[in-house]
Amino acid sequence: MKEHIAELIGVAIDTLKQQGVLPTDLTARVMVENTKDKSHGDFATNIALMLAKQARCAPRDLAQKLVEALPKSDSVTQVDIAGPGFINFFASSETINAVVGQILAQKESYGLSQVGAKQRVQVEFVSANPTGPLHVGHGRGAAYGATISDLLAAVGFDVYREYYVNDAGRQMDILATSVWLRYLELSGERLEFPSNGYKGEYIREIARKVQDQFGQALIKSAKDVFDGVSADEPKGGDKEIHIDELIAKAKSLLGIVNYEGLFDIALNDIRWDIEDDLAEFGVRYQKWFSERSLTRGGDVEKSLKLLQDAGHIYEQEDGALWFRSTAFGDDKDRCVRRENGMTTYFASDIAYMNNKFERGFDKVLYVFGADHHGYLPRMKAVCQALGYPLEKLDFRLVQFAILYRGTERVQMSTRSGSFVTLRELRDEVGNDAARFFYVSRKSDQHMDFDLDLAKSQSKDNPVYYIQYAHARVCSVMRKLAEHQWQFDAALGLANLDRLDSDYEKNLMTALARYPEILENAALNYEPHALALYLKDLSSEFHTWYNALKVLEEDEVLRNARLTLSDAVRQVLANGLGLLGVQAPEEM
Numbered sequence: 001m002k003e004h005i006a007e008l009i010g011v012a013i014d015t016l017k018q019q020g021v022l023p024t025d026l027t028a029r030v031m032v033e034n035t036k037d038k039s040h041g042d043f044a045t046n047i048a049l050m051l052a053k054q055a056r057c058a059p060r061d062l063a064q065k066l067v068e069a070l071p072k073s074d075s076v077t078q079v080d081i082a083g084p085g086f087i088n089f090f091a092s093s094e095t096i097n098a099v100v101g102q103i104l105a106q107k108e109s110y111g112l113s114q115v116g117a118k119q120r121v122q123v124e125f126v127s128a129n130p131t132g133p134l135h136v137g138h139g140r141g142a143a144y145g146a147t148i149s150d151l152l153a154a155v156g157f158d159v160y161r162e163y164y165v166n167d168a169g170r171q172m173d174i175l176a177t178s179v180w181l182r183y184l185e186l187s188g189e190r191l192e193f194p195s196n197g198y199k200g201e202y203i204r205e206i207a208r209k210v211q212d213q214f215g216q217a218l219i220k221s222a223k224d225v226f227d228g229v230s231a232d233e234p235k236g237g238d239k240e241i242h243i244d245e246l247i248a249k250a251k252s253l254l255g256i257v258n259y260e261g262l263f264d265i266a267l268n269d270i271r272w273d274i275e276d277d278l279a280e281f282g283v284r285y286q287k288w289f290s291e292r293s294l295t296r297g298g299d300v301e302k303s304l305k306l307l308q309d310a311g312h313i314y315e316q317e318d319g320a321l322w323f324r325s326t327a328f329g330d331d332k333d334r335c336v337r338r339e340n341g342m343t344t345y346f347a348s349d350i351a352y353m354n355n356k357f358e359r360g361f362d363k364v365l366y367v368f369g370a371d372h373h374g375y376l377p378r379m380k381a382v383c384q385a386l387g388y389p390l391e392k393l394d395f396r397l398v399q400f401a402i403l404y405r406g407t408e409r410v411q412m413s414t415r416s417g418s419f420v421t422l423r424e425l426r427d428e429v430g431n432d433a434a435r436f437f438y439v440s441r442k443s444d445q446h447m448d449f450d451l452d453l454a455k456s457q458s459k460d461n462p463v464y465y466i467q468y469a470h471a472r473v474c475s476v477m478r479k480l481a482e483h484q485w486q487f488d489a490a491l492g493l494a495n496l497d498r499l500d501s502d503y504e505k506n507l508m509t510a511l512a513r514y515p516e517i518l519e520n521a522a523l524n525y526e527p528h529a530l531a532l533y534l535k536d537l538s539s540e541f542h543t544w545y546n547a548l549k550v551l552e553e554d555e556v557l558r559n560a561r562l563t564l565s566d567a568v569r570q571v572l573a574n575g576l577g578l579l580g581v582q583a584p585e586e587m
Contacts, residue, residue: 001512002032004075005043005089011144012069013051021065022055032089034513038502041049041088041574042096042509048085052456059085066305094147095405099512104489111515111574115523116157121148122356125367126278127164130270131175131198134277134422137400139368141424143438143580144368144398144527146283150523150578151530160361161285164352167267168292169345173247173272174198180250182207183218183262184225190342191222194246195232196239206269210262218252218262226541235290275570277423281431282580291348299351300343303386304336307350312385323350328381350382357388364392370399396525401438401447429454435580436463439527457587459542462535464573467584469538475567476550476562485549485558492563495556507564510540514571516580527579533577541568 009030032045048063055062063085070079078090086457094376103110109498123221124313125145146161153159162261166172178197182204185191193199212219231237280512294300296516304321312324313336321337323346336347356364376395383393403420404411411419426434433454440462441447480487499508513533521529550565553556573583 001075001091001095002043005032005045006030006074008070008073008076009047009087010044010068011071014048015069016055016065018113021057021062022051026051026054027155034509035088035469038506039555040082040086041078042091043089044082044579045087045089046085048081048087052085053167063087069241088551093500093505094495094571096512097499099508100496100563100567103570104493106580107570108574108577110570111518112156113297113515113519114156115519116152118156118158119362120158120160120360121152121363121365122160122162122359122361123152123367124162124164124388125149125276126283127166128274128291129166129171130274131171132200132270133202134274136403136420136422139281139422139425139434140401140447141367141369141398141439142278142281142283142441143281143435144396147435147439147527147579148365148396148522148525150529151518154405154578155439155519155522157522162287162289163285164289164291165271166291167271168245168295168348170244172267173250174243174261176259176266177243177247177250179206179210179266179425180218180254181225183210183248184220184222186211187216187219189219189225190220191226191230194239194243196243197232197246202270206266209269210265214340215262218254219260224253225249264422265492277421280436281426283420291352291354294344294351294355294412299355300347303351303354304343304347306335306354306382307385310385310387323378323382323385325342325378325381330377330381334378346378349379350386351395353379353382354386357386357392362392363394364375365396365501367396367398371398371399374500393524396443398443399446401449403449403451427450432467432581433461433463436466436531439579441529442526442528446583462531463476463581464587465542466534466538466576467582468587469541470569470572470576470583471585471587472545473565473572476565479551480562485551485555487562487566488559489557489566492561493561495560496563498557498560503540503547504561504564507537507540507544507568509521509572510537511567514575518575530575531579534572534579537568537571541565553565 006029012024013022013028017024017026028047028051030045030047032043035041035044048066049059052059052062060081063081067079067081067087075092075095076089077092080088082088123145125136126134127143128134133144148163149159151352162268176199178199181191181193181197186204186207192271225246229249230241232242233239254262271288278284303315307322307323312327313321314324315321317340320335320339323336326332332345335344336350337343353364366379379395380390380393383390403425429451437449453461457464477487517530517533521527548561550558550561552561576583
């Protein structure tokens with residue numbers, strides 16, 4: 001209906017151009033919105049206020065001219081001018097009612113579109129280092145990335161979901177060394193565990209698996225391991241130097257083959273746990289992309305050479321290579337290869353971006369944690385330096401969720417092992433509550449995750465409130481049998497004019513908004529808009545249900561109200577499905 005009204009206004013604008021009221025070269029984007037107060041009509045536009053200056057007349061006068069130039073439409077029963085020049089449109093009851101038949105005909109397809117025109121979009125999200133289980137902070141990025149991917153697919157994009165596995169670099173070496181030291185402890189060696197090592201019971205569990213596979217083959221005495229290693233921080237040393245020297249000892253004492261075997265056990269155990277955890281959370285990927293593959297496959301060297309040949313990389317006196325990031329607006333240049341010849345994490349990021357674009361994606365979306373905010377300028381610089389259009393690159397930052405038990409905040413640290421895992425959260429509140437709560441606010445806004453609210457069965461719990469609306473419709477349908485009645489959708493659709501209360505008009509107007517809400521939520525990467533809409537739709541439904549009787553003795557009215565109920569159920573199911581939340585038939 002909004003598009004129809006915009007077309008009517010477009011015709012009126014063309015008429016005023018011909019009359020000389022508006023410039024002939026004028027281009028105007030007509031915005032039509034739903035009204036909040038139905039006494040002001042169903043739809044409104046501020047186009048007269050937008051064009052008044054160019055028309056050189058008062059907004060209300062221009063509004064009057066536009067209204068007089070509007071072509072007739074059976075879908076519009078009344079047009080009014082309000083305030084400084086708003087134009088309000090009243091839709092016919094047939095137009096408002098039509099959405100019910102559209103929903104029941106299209107079912108799961110209602111709201112879907114092809115606005116994306118099969119453009120290929122790669123969405124990378126979560127990508128947490130495989131150094132420990134996912135915690136509740138990672139869960140928000142998982143829910144957001146998965147939902148955005150599903151929304152984009154729903155409006156016609158060809159979406160490719162990807163997890164970047166950071167399986168190279170210092171953090172993974174710290175993990176492998178931490179596992180080895182726990183393995184030595186399990187083998188009877190007494191040692192002081194490094195303050196900068198990874199702790200937590202999961203490290204011991206992996207160490208037991210190393211013990212099962214290698215037996216005693218990796219045992220070295222604690223004396224040999226710590227001989228010549230600098231002091232740790234508790235003893236006045238530097239914890240970073242201490243752990244780096246222990247990593248070097250692990251590699252030298254074990255040898256490359258045994259060290260890589262140990263490394264792979266630790267990596268794969270955590271990586272597989274993350275994959276299982278996310279799958280149980282309803283989050284799946286087309287590809288788990290290995291960072292190590294970029295180095296082993298030559299992508300890093302190839303990408304650095306591309307930038308070097310283009311003059312975007314320079315060499316320092318010590319032999320280190322630096323990317324000239326400041327040439328593209330970054331606050332400083334970035335090292336890509338250290339003086340010792342080792343490439344940096346950023347060099348892998350460059351290669352990964354180039355790899356993405358070489359695979360032919362039309363759009364690349366990075367879903368980063370909010371702590372990666374400083375990364376955006378350098379990533380945009382890389383995109384431009386590699387010769388790719390900036391409009392193909394997009395970022396969304398996701399604030400970590402902060403978990404509260406009552407009024408007490410739960411502290412989390414992967415290194416110390418003191419954290420609440422995503423799996424523990426799901427076990428406590430359920431997948432549905434977790435998925436919904438994570439996307440119920442804008443991704444870049446701070447979020448306190450209220451465990452008590454997520455588990456409550458009340459209207460204050462939005463996911464329960466929405467699911468209850470769906471289950472309520474299903475319950476009504478089951479009650480038909482008690483009266484030996486049948487649901488006659490055809491009879492209901494033929495008599496939707498019987499639904500003439502404000503409750504019913506409001507409900508049908510809300511149903512008609514779903515396709516627009518879905519499209520905007522997808523294109524703006526804002527799943528919270530869909531979550532809010534479903535809550536509002538549920539509120540309209542509960543208000544209507546409590547005010548009017550659905551299972552009326554009057555067969556015609558009963559079936560009309562049942563068709564409306566079924567349309568609500570369908571839209572709730574469609575929307576919840578896109579959020580990764582179930583639509584239960586019973587509560």
